[in-house]
Amino acid sequence: MQPTSNLDAYDSEISAAIHNETRRQAQTLTLIASENHTYPEVFETNGSILTDKYAEGYPGRRYYAGQQFYDEIERLAVNRAKELFRAEHANVQPLSGSPMNQAVYFGLLEPGDTILAMDLTHGGHLTHGAPASHMGRIFNFVRYRTRGARGEIDFDEVRALALKHKPKMVLCGHSSYPRELDYAAFKAIADEIGAITMADVSHIGGLIAGGALANPMDAGFDVLTTTTHKTLRGPRGGMIVCRQPFARKIDSAVFPGLQGGPHMHQVAGIAVAMKKAADAEFQAYARQVLANAKTLGEHLQQSGIPLVTGGTDNHMLVLDIAAGGFGDGAQAQMTLEACGLVTNKQLIPDDPNPPARPSGLRLGTPAVTSRGMRASEVQNIGELIAQALQGHPTQPIAEQVQSLAERHPIPGLALS
Ligand code: DSN
Numbered sequence: 001m002q003p004t005s006n007l008d009a010y011d012s013e014i015s016a017a018i019h020n021e022t023r024r025q026a027q028t029l030t031l032i033a034s035e036n037h038t039y040p041e042v043f044e045t046n047g048s049i050l051t052d053k054y055a056e057g058y059p060g061r062r063y064y065a066g067q068q069f070y071d072e073i074e075r076l077a078v079n080r081a082k083e084l085f086r087a088e089h090a091n092v093q094p095l096s097g098s099p100m101n102q103a104v105y106f107g108l109l110e111p112g113d114t115i116l117a118m119d120l121t122h123g124g125h126l127t128h129g130a131p132a133s134h135m136g137r138i139f140n141f142v143r144y145r146t147r148g149a150r151g152e153i154d155f156d157e158v159r160a161l162a163l164k165h166k167p168k169m170v171l172c173g174h175s176s177y178p179r180e181l182d183y184a185a186f187k188a189i190a191d192e193i194g195a196i197t198m199a200d201v202s203h204i205g206g207l208i209a210g211g212a213l214a215n216p217m218d219a220g221f222d223v224l225t226t227t228t229h230k231t232l233r234g235p236r237g238g239m240i241v242c243r244q245p246f247a248r249k250i251d252s253a254v255f256p257g258l259q260g261g262p263h264m265h266q267v268a269g270i271a272v273a274m275k276k277a278a279d280a281e282f283q284a285y286a287r288q289v290l291a292n293a294k295t296l297g298e299h300l301q302q303s304g305i306p307l308v309t310g311g312t313d314n315h316m317l318v319l320d321i322a323a324g325g326f327g328d329g330a331q332a333q334m335t336l337e338a339c340g341l342v343t344n345k346q347l348i349p350d351d352p353n354p355p356a357r358p359s360g361l362r363l364g365t366p367a368v369t370s371r372g373m374r375a376s377e378v379q380n381i382g383e384l385i386a387q388a389l390q391g392h393p394t395q396p397i398a399e400q401v402q403s404l405a406e407r408h409p410i411p412g413l414a415l416s
Contacts, residue, residue: 026410027402028340029381033316033364034175034203034230037371039276040412042235042269050265056255070264077271084209084274085224087217087241092270093254093262097202097227100238101127102135104223107253108196108246109168111138116158116167116195119143122151122349123177125200142167146349151179151309159189166193172216173200173225176346176362178293178312183219196246198223202238204314206231206366209277210286213314222246228266231289231315231366234273237266285369289315292365292378299382305389308348308360315364318346322359326389329358336361339388340401341381371408380404 008015030037050073056063059071059078074092081090094100105115118124122145126133129141142165147154153172162170170190172181183199190197199216205226207213216224223242228234240250255262276282293312300319301307305326308318321332329345336343346362353359368381381404384397 022413026413027405028342029401029405030367031336031341031343031363031365031381033344033362033366034227035364036206036230036233036366037410037413038229038233038235038269039273041272041276042233043412045269045272046235046265048265048268050268051263053264054261055264056261058251058255073264073268073271074262077267077274080271080274080278081239081241084277085217085226085241086215087224088244089247089250090239090241091251091254092237092239092267093259094225094238094240095259095263095266096236097125097225097238098127098133099254099258100225100227100240101125101200103253103258104198104225104240104250105135105139105169106257107249108223109139112140113169114140114142114165114167115169115171116142116144116162116165117171118153118174118177119145119349121347121351122146123174125173125175125202128171128173128200146177146179146309149310151177151349153179153181153185155182155185155189158186159192162189162193162195167195169196169198171198171200173198173202175203176316176318176360178307178309178314178316178318180213180313181216183214183216183221187219187221196223197221198225200225202227203230203316206233206277206282207286207289207315209274210283212283212286212290217241223250228270228273231286232273232277233366233370235266235269237263237270239270288374289365289369291375292369292373293317295375295378296363296365296382299379300385303382303386303390305386315366317363318348319361319363320348320359321361321389322353324389328353329361330356332361332389335388335394336385338394339384339397340405341385341388368408371405371410373408377404377408 055070059074077092078090117128129136144158172186208215228237293315297312297317306320306323321329333345346360347358348360351359
């Protein structure tokens with residue numbers, strides 16, 4: 001039973017914005033690597049009565065009455081997370097990626113402790129200690145970088161920094177790095193100094209769940225964090241899985257340490273997305289996301305658009321717009337958006353330009369793959385991107401993008 005709605009009649013401004021956004025997504029192509037199209041079933045959980053209730057605590061240990069079905073939902077989500085990521089413990093309550101990572105730091109470390117993490121322009125995330133994030137002020141972040149044309153992690157540097165700074169935690173993971181990570185190498189270095197290992201796989205969580213990329217928990221990592229709305233295709237949210245010795249501290253750090261009542265409509269949606277992710281169909285989806293990214297990268301390179309690291313092992317591509325002579329990432333983002341190709345500007349390693357006008361542009365294939373696109377459509381997208389960056393007239397490109405988008409509807413999305 002779903003609530004009946006009269007949003008349109010009651011608040012025509014908000015209703016119109018939702019209709020317009022629906023149309024915008026339907027008629028354009030989302031190429032932002034961190035975005036995706038979720039399932040109709042997740043829209044159903046997110047719009048359900050579960051949004052009404054407080055459920056502070058954990059299954060069997062809640063603070064308010066009326067929790068029978070919330071316990072059931074959270075237990076299902078936790079068990080599915082443990083199975084998908086082959087972990088001993090899971091917490092599915094983080095509201096999103098930032099509180100998820102903060103909970104791990106606060107749960108397992110003390111303020112002032114050192115964390116060894118990826119340099120931000122080389123692909124690290126804001127919560128990995130950007131000066132603008134509170135985490136950068138509370139913890140002491142030391143940075144490792146990538147090297148060479150292929151952008152490999154410099155493990156000599158990781159080890160030297162680990163031995164020098166003795167971090168309490170070795171953190172790997174990224175929001176803009178198109179290569180696979182060698183988890184065993186991180187683990188070996190962390191073991192040498194007795195550090196906790198944490199992998200923030202927010203971008204690639206779905207690709208790991210779908211078996212297309214390696215799982216850091218299989219390499220003996222202590223903690224894995226992932227958002228649930230990127231490659232995992234669930235609702236917005238975050239989750240933490242870990243080895244049993246870290247379970248209690250992480251749970252207490254999430255609640256009551258950092259958050260109050262979990263958003264149980266999200267938790268239910270996360271459970272649904274993980275049921276989907278356990279299916280063979282999702283494994284095929286994860287492989288197709290990777291294949292599409294490779295195809296797109298090859299096409300762009302053939303068109304004279306250089307890629308940071310020279311290619312991709314995952315779902316994302318980082319284009320070196322400045323080196324290609326196409327201006328900067330901000331200009332490229334605007335040019336492409338005018339054509340219905342929705343992307344984001346991106347810093348590249350050691351970028352000489354500021355974040356507002358960086359040298360790069362980041363692309364990803366999760367959302368177009370969710371619309372059923374494969375090699376030929378992705379080649380077509382590559383061609384349209386190249387034409388737009390090369391200054392071809394906008395209108396014909398925009399028409400082709402819209403036509404491609406409309407031939408591949410967003411699953412379950414009705415246009416009214
Ligand atoms: N905003 C997300 C991304 O685009 O990578 C991460 O926080």
